[in-house]
Every structure is written in structure tokens, then in C-alpha cells.
Amino acid sequence: MSTEPDTAPGEALDGELATLLEVETFDPPAEFRERALLNDPAVYAQAAEDPQAWWVAQAEQLDWFQKWTRVLDDDDPPFYKWFTGGTLNVSYNCLDRHVIAGRGDRVALHWRGEEGQERDITYAELLADVERFASALKDQGVQKGDVVGIYLPMIPEVVVAMLACARIGAPHNVVFGGFSAEAVRERMEFSEAKLLITVDGAARKGKTAPVKDRVDEVMGDLATLQTIVVVRSLGTPCQMKDGRDVYYDEITATADPACPPEPLDAEHPLYILYTSGSTAKPKGILHTTGGYLTGVAATHRYVFDLRPESDVYWCAADVGWVTGHSYIVYGPLANGATSVMWEGAPDYPDKDIWWEIVERYGVTILYCAPTAIRACMKWGADWPGKHDLSSLRLLGSVGEPINPKAWLWYHKVVGSERCPIVDTWWQTETGAIMITPLPGITQTKPGSATYPFPGVFAEVRDESTGEPIQEGQGLLVLTQPWPSMLRTLYKEPERFIETYFKRFGKETYLVGDAARRDSDGYLWVIGRIDDVVNVSGHRLSTAEVESAIVAHADVAEAAVIGQHDEDSGQAIVAFVTLQGDLAGDEQTVEGIRATVAERIGKFARPKRIIWADDLPKTRSGKIMRRLLRDIAEGRALGDVTTLRDPAVTEQLEGQVKEMQAQED
Ligand code: WT7
Secondary structure, three states: OOOOOOOOOOHHHOHHHHHHHOOOOEOOOHHHHHHOOOOOOHHHHHHHHOHHHHHHHHHOOOOOOEOOOEEEEOOOOOOOEEEEOOEEOHHHHHHHHHHHHHHOOOEEEEEEOOOOOEEEEEHHHHHHHHHHHHHHHHHOOOOOOOOEEEOOOOOHHHHHHHHHHHHHOOOEEEOOOOEOHHHHHHHHHHHOOOEEEEEOOEEEOOEEEOHHHHHHHHHOOOOOOOEEEEEOOOOOOOOOOOOOEEEHHHHHHOOOOOOOOOOEEOOOEEEEEEEOOOOOOOEEEEEEOHHHHHHHHHHHHHHOOOOOOOOEEEEOOOOOOHHHHHHHHHHHHHOOOEEEEEOOOOOOOOOOHHHHHHHHHOOOEEEEOHHHHHHHHHHOOHHHHOOOOOOOOEEEEEOOOOOHHHHHHHHHHHOOOOOOEEEEEOOOOOOOOOEOOOOOOOOEOOOOOEOEOOOOOEEEEOOOOOOEOOOEEEEEEEOOOOOOOOOEEOOOHHHHHHHHOOOOOOOOEEEEEEEEEOOOOOEEEEEEOOOEEEEOOEEEEHHHHHHHHOOOOOEEEEEEEEEEEOOOEEEEEEEEEEOOOOOOOHHHHHHHHHHHHHHOEHHHOOOEEEEOOOOOEEOOOOEOHHHHHHHHHOOOOOOOOOEOOOHHHHHHHHHHHHHHHHHO
16 A cells, blocks of 8 residues: 555645634534533543443443443454444344334435435334335345345335345445446455345436346346346336346235344444455445444434434435445434435435425434535525525534535535534444544534544554654554444455554554644544545545556556546546557547446546556556646646656646647
8 A cells, every 4th residue: 555645735625725724613502512412521531531331331322132241352453343242133223122112103214306206204114114125035035144235226225125134134235326237246246145136227317227227237147146126116117037036016015024133243244335445446344233333323323413303314425335324324213313315416406406405304414525515615505595494403524524615615504603513534444433523512623523533542643653643644543443343354354454454553443544633633634545536425446447447448558546626526537548559539538438437337437538658657667646646737746766767757748738728
């Protein structure tokens, strides 16, 4: 892994504005603080003094069939185990216990479709759907421990499917709907999924995409995959393969309406979620049952100051990413919250759809990504201005550093300066929020995720000495295990150690982000130190995109970098060398973009393609991405003394200038 910061210091903080705003702080509004679930700063010291006792108190908020015998098993780091000896069931905690306590009539999900369709699903109804579908999965031969793939859009069935898997102890492997069928196939293959749940077609901004037919094109020869369950969502016709494919509605109609929750070991795998790392091969992040649910439920309750009886909570992410797993499905349902689930994009049918939804359902807590806030900012304050947003009381941000300008817009225009903002830093690997303000306690600084959540321990380490930095920039690490941490990389334990625990030893988790600690101890996450890019909150590896680009017949070599982008945070720029004497034209560009869309998904398509006669390499043949970033941004080049052939960069600089001239 390269340790060279991917983002220059401060780059993500909006330059000068950051320096200006760094001195500006925001106290929790007095009224909010008074009523907050947590408003005594002593909670930090208490948790720090005895973190295990703190996490035990959180785990005790869940229903266990059998209590644990040991809180933390740290006999074999970095393979930590939590709450060993305990048994529980995630779907029971998310559904049954609320129904048993007489809260079955509470709305779990206000689902809203792209064309304005609405479905209010209560806890009792969701439980009934989950039980039936869990029975149906068993009828299809799914057993405890079998991996089940899920490739569904933002429809209620995706929540039902995840919880049904959790109920019978079949780890799910959800693939974001924006990934291509090829990417789904790859993930099904790596995880040896036995069954895949997908959909006839998906709605996107008024159009429909034929999902099942695409899946069929690539899935044919995958021997491990025995069954495909098709949800008839749009009613569009699709091919069904005899002996392999079944309809969701048909198998649930004949299934046993009762399916008791399986008592599962605290360390039983709950899910695998593939995410991008430094190489082209995605990493299968494995999360387990007891610690994960403890982490997501506790953070969801305290970071969002959740009042399940009165709040309407909306996380405007996609279930296909970890944000959706932890804060659309598991955290909110474990806490008995009423949530909004929106099928579509933020600008369809029009650019005020989000604000219409906030008004319609009386949303009190909104959790979204900076890229969306920046888009809204660009569209203008008139759109939110058309709606009554006075129900909002708390705002959250996640996925990338939020630039102070967007933070202030969110604060003023959306929150009317009344709502605390929680900028939450975490990762697929951490399972739950790790660094965040507590809204009734923490004074916030726009652009900083502030302090670790109680019971979480973060440090900034000097890159060369490995020593903790009190003030300044370095590598972010987490120094103690936490309940919702990934347990391993699925089927790749060596890679797990190598990626996260090699740099500072097996007890210190290397995050992969650079961060700065200021004189008040606030943490400012800057960006990735590895070859991971973050495009509109979508995590991608440059190697993954490169390998998709070279799959195009005309391409000889490609190097991909993330370039700072006002809208998407980072944008993908590809330097491409074509075969032989081929010259790139508009058609080649479209061809390459189409290849990437097919291999990974449309969201991974490069925004810019720069033709390169050759790529800047060291004498040992390593591509110098740092120089490519300078070239793409039109900056003066840094140190070029290690280059094998300095003439290469001149050609590229000339090429970029020429392309810019053409664009202007
Ligand atoms: C990477 C993890 C966390 C769920 C969504 C993304 C970046 C995430 C923040 C934040 C600065 C952030 C980091 C991290 N990131 N949240 N509040 N401030 N950076 O999960 O896809 O696993 O990506 O997203 O670089 O390492 P993910």
C-alpha cells in the first residue's frame, strides 16, 4: 500500500475558506441540549475508563436468548470476538421484540416510489413478510450459513430479504443496484452464493432497466448459484429459467407464515459486503451478529438522539452500501424507529422531491451525503424554500469530508440554524459510526467529524515514526477493538492482516485515511492514503477501474486517478495508452466508458480520458500517480528525478493543455 496521501493537505477542506472557518464553532442549541439523550460530557470519560462496561451497557439494550460469557475475546488479535457464548437473532431484535412489546402498529417504513406510490409498512406487517419469506428461503434449500446474494433496488422487498436472511442465519451479500450484472456475478462467485434475489426491472428517473435479463446474460455458468428469486416489481416481462428461477410472490404465497428466529451465536456471520481496496479485487468485509448490532443500535440512538415514539428518521442512502445496511436497516429497526425509504434520485420528478418528502412525512432527522448537499446547493435555495421543513431537528452527513461551504448551507438553508449537524466518519469496515459529534454535547466545527464516539479510540500517527501526533497531520488509526468491527475479509484472512494490521501491528487498525488533529483535539479527515477514490460517496479502487478500461480491445495500458471535483468530491480521470498507432477519438472514449459501465457500473465511468503516448513510471516500472494528479490539475510537477523517461510528462502536459483548449 502506498502511504502517499491521495489528497494534498487541506485540499478537501476548501482551501482558504477552511482556514477562515476553522475558528468558527457551533454550540448545540440550548433547547436541543436540554432534551438530548446524552448531554453530559462525562460520558466520554466514563467510556474511556472502562470501554467494555460501556459496550456491555449497549449490548444489554438488545434482547439476547442467552447472555454472553465473555465480553471481548482478544486472545488472537486481530481476530477479535465480542460477546462470546451469547446467542441472539438480529431479525428478532429488529421486529419481534417491538411487536411483542405492543408496538406492532408503529410504522417501520414510509416507502415512497419514484412515481409517488406510497406504502406504509408497520412493524407487525414487516415481521409477517419477513417470516413468510424466511420460510420460503428454507423451502428453496437455504440453510444456516449459506450465502444469499441480494441485487435489488430501493423497494421494501430488499429490507424483507435482508431480515429474512438474518432470521435463518444465512449471511447476505447485497450488491448495490448501480453495479453492473458483471460485478454481481463476480461477487456471487467470490462468496459462493447459493441463491440470488433480484428483480424483473428497476425504475430510475422515469425509465426502466431490465435487471433480470442482464443478470441472465452473465450468470449462466455459475455452478454454485442454484436459485434465482425474482421480485415482480415493475411487472416487466423477463425470462425465467426452468429449475433455477422462481418468483418471489409465488414462493411466499405457499410458504409457512411462521418462521421462528434462529438463535445464533454472537459471532455468527450476518453479512458480507464487498468494497473496494487497493487492488482490482474487491474485499469481502465480514460482519457478525452481536457486536455489529450493538454498535449500530447504540450509534444510531445516540448520534441521532433518537426518540422512536416521535421521530421520523430518513437516511437518504442506498441499502446497497454500508450506510444503508447500518442506518436504513439494522440500526433504525433495532431501535424501533419510523423511517422513510425513498426509491429514487434527489432530482426526480423534480429538484424539490427531497424537501417534499421531508414535509409530507414530517421528517425530523435527515442523514445524507455531502455530494447530495452540494448538488442541492447548486440547484439553489428556492427548491427547499418551497416546502415546510420545520419538522427537522437534526441533520447528519456521511461518506466524505463535508466542505465548510456545504456544511454552512446545510445548516442555514435546510436546518434554519436550528438543527445540530453530525458529520459522521466511518467505513464499511467499521460497521458503525466511529468519529462524530454527540448532538447534545459536542461543539462542532464545520468540516470536522470532531471526536471518537464513546468507547472508540482514534489517533493520528506520524507517517515515518509511527508516533501519535498531538497536533498535525498523519495516518488515522483506531487503537482498540470495537464491537462492530469487521471480523475478517471473507476467505482472505491473510489479506485482512496485511491491509489493516501490518503497518502498526495486530492491535492497531490502520484506517486508510489521512487526518489532522487540531489544537483542540478535533479530528479532520482528509482523504484516502491508498488507491481508493470516493466518487459521490461511491467507493472505488483505481485498480478496479483500470482493469475495466484495459478490457477494451483498443487499450494497451491505463492509469486512473481521483481528481478533486466540486460536485462529486472526486472524479475519475483516466490516462489511456492505446494499442499500436491507434488514435483516440470520441468513439473510443464512448467505447471505453461503455466497457467500464458493463464491468463495474455507470457510476465508475471516467469523467475525463487523457490520451497518453506513455505513462510516467519509475525505473522499476511503477506508475507515478502523484505526477498524473499534478498533470490533471494543471499544477507544477513535483519531484521528477525518479522518472525513467522525463519526456513522458511533457507529452502529457501538452495533451492536457490541448484538450483544455478544445473544451474552451
Ligand atoms: C471512506 C469509507 C461511512 C459509510 C459510507 C462510506 C470516507 C466517510 C466520512 C466523513 C470524511 C469520510 C473516508 C472513509 N468518509 N465518511 N464523515 N468525513 N471522510 O463508507 O464506502 O467504506 O468509505 O469514506 O475516506 O475511509 P465506505
